[in-house]
Amino acid sequence: MIAYFENLPRRLSAAAGDDDFNAADETNNGDLKSFGSDFGGMTTSVPAAVIQPSTADEVASAIRFARAEGLALAARGNGHSIHGQAGAAGGLVLDMRVLAGPIGLTGGPGGPIAEVPAGALWAEVLEWAVTEHGLAPPSWTDYLGLTVGGTLSNGGVSGQTFRHGPQVVNVSQLEVVTGDGERRLCSPEAGDTDLFFAVLGGLGQFGVITRAWIPLLPAPDAVKWIRVVYSDFERYASDAESLVNRYGPDSFDYVEGFAFVNCDDPVNGYGLVPLASDRQTFDPDRVPQGSGPLLYCLELALHCRHGDDKVDQRAAEMLKPLGYVKGLEFCAKVSYVDFLSRVNHSEAEARENGTWDAPHPWLNIFVSACDIVDFDREVFRRILRRGVGGPMLVYPMLRRKWDQRMSVSVPDGEIFYLVALLRFARPPPDGPSAEEMMAENQAVVDRCRSAGYNYKLYLPHYRDQSQWAVHFGEKGWSRFLDRKVRYDPAAILSPGQLIFSPEA
Ligand code: FAD
Known part of the structure; x- marks a missing residue:
């Protein structure tokens, strides 16, 4: 795993002692700044370091490191948020695009399934599924330069949603690293059901999605x-x-x-x-x-x-x-x-x-x-x-x-x-x-x-918790709080959503 950093060299190097980090370079502030802005172009939240994980275990190491150091951590998909939701000012940003890797084809009782690294863009899924296999996920976004993990953390809607539902209901299993650094497989059938539903549309609050299993249908010509x-x-x-x-x-x-x-x-x-x-x-x-x-x-x-x-x-x-x-x-x-x-x-x-x-x-x-x-x-x-x-x-x-x-x-x-x-x-x-x-x-x-x-x-942006409570409604907010305590007790994940701040 490569880490780019400016202010954390000694602490990251200490972690490198157990091979968790290969602290590549002390980088200049310009590189970090590019990870501190987004498509909205209205916020800047420069992180202390950008981590480029190549496996889910490296994501887990980064989360454990952040937690031990009291740092916030945000997974950043393709940075297409509007209000800095994928930022972590002074904390760690995980560059999920590096976790793109090859997509796999597996089978399930309902038909073929794509096993997709969460950093892949939907454009890459389209190319792989249609060109190589004549298959396609049923539900899309209009624009495909978005990551699978990013849209699954929000919803993912387009003109197919009326028929197939949003992208978040077109997933059969997820691999997730929770806020305490545990890697888990979750699905409605095979276990960790609550975590599965929590992270779908979960605004990055409960874990980092590292892999998604997406059912496929025959693609039209x-x-x-x-x-x-x-x-x-x-x-x-x-x-x-x-x-x-x-x-x-x-x-x-x-x-x-x-x-x-x-x-x-x-x-x-x-x-x-x-x-x-x-x-x-x-x-x-x-x-x-x-x-x-x-x-x-x-x-x-x-x-x-x-x-x-x-x-x-x-x-x-x-x-x-x-x-x-x-x-x-x-x-x-x-x-x-x-x-x-x-x-x-x-x-x-x-x-x-x-x-x-x-x-x-x-x-x-x-x-x-x-x-x-x-x-x-x-x-x-x-x-x-x-x-x-x-x-x-x-x-x-x-x-x-x-x-x-x-x-x-x-x-x-x-x-x-x-x-x-x-x-x-x-x-x-x-x-x-x-x-x-x-x-x-x-x-x-x-x-x-x-x-x-x-x-x-949709893709909500609020500045304080009372507005979030209204957004989710009484029952929804109480479930959201329960899930936060269960999966990210130190509240380190996705601070740019401005829902929770890391515990001191
Ligand atoms: P980011 O912006 O990088 O991240 C979004 C949030 O998810 C952050 O909080 C981040 O921390 C978290 N996150 C990212 N990856 C992970 C992960 N692997 N695990 C856990 N949390 C993660 N939306 C639609 O529904 N339909 C559309 O048609 C559509 N079109 C768009 C077109 C454009 C040009 C743009 C800019 C946005 C569009 N969106 C659309 C919105 C899009 O769904 C969101 O911006 C979404 O955040 C995906 O972008 P991203 O992959 O760049 O994620």
């Missing part, structure tokens, strides 16, 4: 990819909800959607709608007279095999009952891998125009279906009527596809929506400051609270 535009939110929501409740051959394999500004703007408006792989353009003359400040785009996909000449007809039949604006439909047929990699195109664009490296005050909220029409009226059409400099996702998922034994907290009711404000604004003077965007996020959350919406933050 291609995808019929469709976007259709609505001018009326109630019709949009009613169609989206009926689609996620459909089963059988006339149901789509992917249902997502987003709100966009009713204007000819490439970043917030019509420019968001046409598919990258398609040459169609958005015809503004098709937008009904009297439409409001926002329009809505339902995004759908239908899996198919090469040579399936019926897929276009099937899709056309399934679109018929939907109340979108006729003439504003966009379709393409792309390979399954290209479909799942669709965000790469936006990433490349954002890197080129500088918005990938600018601050990203993103806000993700789950809002119950019973409040979503009011949310549209009061939040989308008032507070956010000029857009957020990127997509404003809003699509439904089914609560019964989530497992309440896990640590993730979701709203009550049968259906809730993911609302994601994916801000890609240019930095000032061309765009708003991070503070202005944060203030707008706060106004959105304040509206949710004052209107009494049934909502939960």
Whole structure:
């Protein structure tokens, strides 16, 4: 195991005496700083050392060392958090990307299973599963430059969630190193069941996930990819909800959607709608007279095999009952891998125009279906009527596809929506400051609270424990506290979540 450090050479060297650490180098502060920032770009929490473990046993050694030294420790996946959740100021950061290694194929009673090191990116899982085996996990995120351990510590949602549940319910077994440095295998059947459910959506609080077993299904060859535009939110929501409740051959394999500004703007408006792989353009003359400040785009996909000449007809039949604006439909047929990699195109664009490296005050909220029409009226059409400099996702998922034994907290009711404000604004003077965007996020959350919406933050960020207690609710919070005492009694893990601080 390699350790990069600045202030801890003697203590790490002492640990190196029993071969736990190969303290490679005293590194410069710049290297440590790069592990102290994240995709959000708004926080800096420089660690004292970065550890690069190559096995689960090395993760265990690092945790035992941290505990003995009274240091906080955070597993860092790919650093795609927004508010420093994967940081450990003055403590140890475990660079989980080093724990990527080869992925294995095993079998279970229900079919093939991928045995994946937790530091692997979902893009690497996709490449391995589809290209080498013609198989695929059923549930994805939109963007695949995230680690398996990172999304399993949060939820992992996308347009497949309505059917297969989030990524946290598509795991059969985990290898976890708890906060007392013990390596354990856990699963709903084979033991340590409570630990299994605790770490799923557990925000890194109960252990470091080092390996995950993910059931696989046969991968389709291609995808019929469709976007259709609505001018009326109630019709949009009613169609989206009926689609996620459909089963059988006339149901789509992917249902997502987003709100966009009713204007000819490439970043917030019509420019968001046409598919990258398609040459169609958005015809503004098709937008009904009297439409409001926002329009809505339902995004759908239908899996198919090469040579399936019926897929276009099937899709056309399934679109018929939907109340979108006729003439504003966009379709393409792309390979399954290209479909799942669709965000790469936006990433490349954002890197080129500088918005990938600018601050990203993103806000993700789950809002119950019973409040979503009011949310549209009061939040989308008032507070956010000029857009957020990127997509404003809003699509439904089914609560019964989530497992309440896990640590993730979701709203009550049968259906809730993911609302994601994916801000890609240019930095000032061309765009708003991070503070202005944060203030707008706060106004959105304040509206949710004052209107009494049934909502939960996804990828939550709170500054004090009383807010966390409200987030989890009375029963959930008491279970969270019990689990913390059981699995990380010294409270050293993932301090950047600002839930607990290490015991003195
Ligand atoms: P990090 O940000 O590095 O870590 C996140 C948290 O998990 C930290 O607290 C960390 O300590 C902990 N952690 C990391 N690895 C482990 C581990 N192995 N064991 C225990 N704890 C660990 N989310 C979705 O659900 N759907 C999406 O479509 C989606 N798209 C995104 C697109 C972009 C461009 C970005 C920036 C984020 C997106 N996210 C999405 C959010 C993403 O799920 C979270 O950022 C998540 O944290 C994964 O990122 P990461 O692997 O970089 O983890």
